[in-house]
Amino acid sequence: MSRVRRFRNSNFQLALLYAGLFTTSILVLFALTYRTAADYAAQDEADEIDVEFVAIQDEAHLAGDGYLPQIIANHLRQRSSEHAAYLLEDAAGQRLAGNIAARAPQLGPQNLRVPVDGQWRELRAHGYRLANGDYVLIGQDPRALRDMKHLIARAFSVNAAITLLLAVLGGVIISSRALRRVDALGRTTQAIVAGDLSRRLPLRGTDDEIDRLSANVNAMLDRIEDLMRSVRQVSNDVAHDLRTPLTRLRQRLEQARRRGDATPQELREVLEGAITQVDSILETFGALLRIAQIEAGGRRRARTTLDISALLSGVVEDFAPAAADRGQLLLAEVTPGLQLSGDREQLTQMLVNLLDNAIRHSGAGARIVVSAHASTAALEIVVADTGPGIPAPERDNVLRPFYRLESSRTTEGSGLGLSLVAVIAKQHGATLALADNGPGLRVTIKFVKNGAAARRSDAHVTLSDAFVQR
Amino acid sequence: MRILVIEDDAETAAYLQGGLQEEGHVVTLAADGRNGLMLAATGDFDVLVVDRMLPGLDGLAVVRTLRASSVGTPALFLTTMSGIDDRVTGLDAGADDYLVKPFAFSELAARVKALGRRPRATAATTTVLRVADLELDLIKRTVRRAGQPIALQPREFRLLEYLMRHAGEVVTRTMLLENVWDYHFDPRTNIVESHLSRLRTKVEKGFAPELIHTLRGAGYCLREPG
Ligand SMILES: Nc1ncnc2c1ncn2[C@@H]1O[C@H](COP(=O)(O)OP(=O)(O)OP(=O)(O)O)[C@@H](O)[C@H]1O
Ligand SMILES: [Mg+2]
Numbered sequence: 001m002s003r004v005r006r007f008r009n010s011n012f013q014l015a016l017l018y019a020g021l022f023t024t025s026i027l028v029l030f031a032l033t034y035r036t037a038a039d040y041a042a043q044d045e046a047d048e049i050d051v052e053f054v055a056i057q058d059e060a061h062l063a064g065d066g067y068l069p070q071i072i073a074n075h076l077r078q079r080s081s082e083h084a085a086y087l088l089e090d091a092a093g094q095r096l097a098g099n100i101a102a103r104a105p106q107l108g109p110q111n112l113r114v115p116v117d118g119q120w121r122e123l124r125a126h127g128y129r130l131a132n133g134d135y136v137l138i139g140q141d142p143r144a145l146r147d148m149k150h151l152i153a154r155a156f157s158v159n160a161a162i163t164l165l166l167a168v169l170g171g172v173i174i175s176s177r178a179l180r181r182v183d184a185l186g187r188t189t190q191a192i193v194a195g196d197l198s199r200r201l202p203l204r205g206t207d208d209e210i211d212r213l214s215a216n217v218n219a220m221l222d223r224i225e226d227l228m229r230s231v232r233q234v235s236n237d238v239a240h241d242l243r244t245p246l247t248r249l250r251q252r253l254e255q256a257r258r259r260g261d262a263t264p265q266e267l268r269e270v271l272e273g274a275i276t277q278v279d280s281i282l283e284t285f286g287a288l289l290r291i292a293q294i295e296a297g298g299r300r301r302a303r304t305t306l307d308i309s310a311l312l313s314g315v316v317e318d319f320a321p322a323a324a325d326r327g328q329l330l331l332a333e334v335t336p337g338l339q340l341s342g343d344r345e346q347l348t349q350m351l352v353n354l355l356d357n358a359i360r361h362s363g364a365g366a367r368i369v370v371s372a373h374a375s376t377a378a379l380e381i382v383v384a385d386t387g388p389g390i391p392a393p394e395r396d397n398v399l400r401p402f403y404r405l406e407s408s409r410t411t412e413g414s415g416l417g418l419s420l421v422a423v424i425a426k427q428h429g430a431t432l433a434l435a436d437n438g439p440g441l442r443v444t445i446k447f448v449k450n451g452a453a454a455r456r457s458d459a460h461v462t463l464s465d466a467f468v469q470r
Numbered sequence: 471m472r473i474l475v476i477e478d479d480a481e482t483a484a485y486l487q488g489g490l491q492e493e494g495h496v497v498t499l500a501a502d503g504r505n506g507l508m509l510a511a512t513g514d515f516d517v518l519v520v521d522r523m524l525p526g527l528d529g530l531a532v533v534r535t536l537r538a539s540s541v542g543t544p545a546l547f548l549t550t551m552s553g554i555d556d557r558v559t560g561l562d563a564g565a566d567d568y569l570v571k572p573f574a575f576s577e578l579a580a581r582v583k584a585l586g587r588r589p590r591a592t593a594a595t596t597t598v599l600r601v602a603d604l605e606l607d608l609i610k611r612t613v614r615r616a617g618q619p620i621a622l623q624p625r626e627f628r629l630l631e632y633l634m635r636h637a638g639e640v641v642t643r644t645m646l647l648e649n650v651w652d653y654h655f656d657p658r659t660n661i662v663e664s665h666l667s668r669l670r671t672k673v674e675k676g677f678a679p680e681l682i683h684t685l686r687g688a689g690y691c692l693r694e695p696g
Binding site for chain 1: 570625651655656658659660664665667
């Protein structure tokens with residue numbers, strides 16, 4: 001962990017900020033304490049001077065004013081160690097006693113800077129006027145005040161130093177622990193980036209922000225891993241399902257080449273067969289791409305509110321003759337005027353695929369009904385036929401790309417029709433359900449009203465989703 | 471017809487040129503968009519075949535530029551399967567038709583012919599289409615054969631209208647799906663064939679000669695006898 005990183009680390013910055021805040025509040029507290037204490041000490045000192053003056057006054061009262069110089073001298077002697085200053089002047093300003101030089105009388109509290117005991121000193125003093133007109137000045141060293149100030153200042157600085165030290169230390173400890181965690185996350189992420197998709201971010205189980213973030217990232221990784229797995233599955237399926245017809249095509253062409261005596265007519269037939277086969281492979285590709293396109297374009301495409309009843313009836317009309325040609329009856333039982341927000345082309349394709357299935361997978365004599373009705377909450381489109389239907393255990397399987405029932409092997413198709421239906425339904429926030437029609441297949445597509453737009457974001461489907469269902 | 475093919479892939483270009491020349495067209499090739507645009511701007515062509523993906527100036531820009539400088543030569547847009555909205559953007563840019571690669575040559579040939587003979591100007595003023603003794607009134611939406619009224623379903627009417635507008639031309643199944651049904655995909659169920667056989671029964675049965683012909687592997691054609 002480099003120095004730069006430590007100082008850039010947000011936790012450390014936070015620790016510093018706290019230390020700063022702490023120090024500031026201590027400073028404010030100190031200033032307040034200092035003021036109060038100083039005021040108190042100053043008052044104390046003033047009181048002390050007053051007491052001294054009153055004592056001098058009392059003694060003069062007992063002994064007579066004439067003894068004032070002696071009294072002052074006595075007091076001076078008693079406090080010789082305290083660097084106190086005394087001055088007695090008569091009304092004319094003549095100095096009568098004391099240890100400082102005569103000066104212009106000034107009454108009340110004052111600061112004094114005088115030489116006492118051979119040294120210049122800053123003293124707190126008070127000037128008094130006696131009844132006989134004499135002037136008395138008493139000054140003393142404000143040592144209590146100074147001591148108190150020193151004490152407070154020292155207490156503060158020690159305190160502040162300890163606080164700062166603790167804050168910084170705490171910050172470093174916290175931040176290095178957080179950094180260690182972030183480093184661990186970083187290492188895991190790098191391993192994932194390097195290709196190990198099975199790795200997950202470590203959780204501490206404390207449910208703090210980092211834990212929750214990690215859990216989210218892990219969920220995302222789960223999803224990505226799922227998608228990757230299904231993409232692999234897709235390519236395997238595609239590879240497999242295209243290899244079969246390509247192999248057959250190759251065999252056919254090779255056979256034709258081996259037969260040296262083939263007539264032009266025969267060769268022509270082989271070529272035509274080959275083209276048909278290539279076309280069917282291309283068709284499979286086309287269908288796969290279409291599925292991919294729908295899921296890719298689903299979000300971008302402009303949806304319009306369309307008359308789904310008209311759309312259904314129209315498609316039924318288009319397919320009715322083809323059904324009739326196979327001896328089937330195709331009917332629409334649609335509530336007129338139903339509105340739905342969606343992509344016209346996709347919805348048309350969805351219905352076409354279902355009708356295709358109903359017509360091609362159920363035999364002659366089948367009855368195929370397309371119905372649509374709406375309740376206040378949902379709109380349902382049902383395509384039901386009376387053909388052989390799909391056995392219950394296979395109903396999920398047939399939604400998978402390329403999956404076809406054993407019984408349909410002889411019917412042409414690539415097994416992508418229902419996958420496309422599933423993707424279109426999901427893109428529209430609709431559910432797709434296959435059920436027994438007793439007999440036959442009953443496909444229900446249910447659109448939840450007004451929910452389609454809101455659900456679209458969480459119902460994002462990918463080609464791989466169709467595969468994940470397996 | 472004089473056809474300009476703007477296609478950068480040499481093999482595809484040669485394939486298109488050979489095939490179209492066999493059909494009796496005069497084909498000019500341009501290997502990139504800029505060249506193609508310059509040639510097309512002369513207005514010396516009846517049909518343009520423009521690939522979507524071109525080096526330099528792409529097909530979309532070529533068509534858009536031509537239309538902006540009021541060169542109205544019909545253009546057929548060639549797109550790939552993976553071009554999601556190419557059809558829409560191509561038609562928006564001013565192309566008249568589109569075809570997804572890979573395609574059967576017969577499909578391209580039919581579409582080029584249809585584009586080259588597109589009834590322009592006259593289409594707006596024509597109210598009655600006539601082929602031999604078959605008559606289709608676009609305003610009254612009625613059909614008569616040899617003077618006898620024939621009742622058609624709306625879809626059958628549109629199908630017949632399209633065939634008559636392209637009388638004498640081959641129309642393919644996908645052309646019909648796109649223009650009559652507005653299906654831009656090919657359902658496995660052959661709905662065109664079923665509708666056509668019904669239309670035939672109504673329009674041809676009891677009448678002679680036969681007007682609607684099926685051309686195996688190519689499409690359909692409604693044409694005057696002889
Ligand atoms: N209406 C139905 N009745 C009976 N079986 C059905 C029906 N619809 C689908 N199936 C079965 O489900 C399988 C998958 O259907 P799907 O539409 O995906 O593919 P397909 O129809 O075989 O081919 P494609 O749709 O690509 O032409 C079908 O092969 C068929 O076995
Ligand atoms: Mg199908």
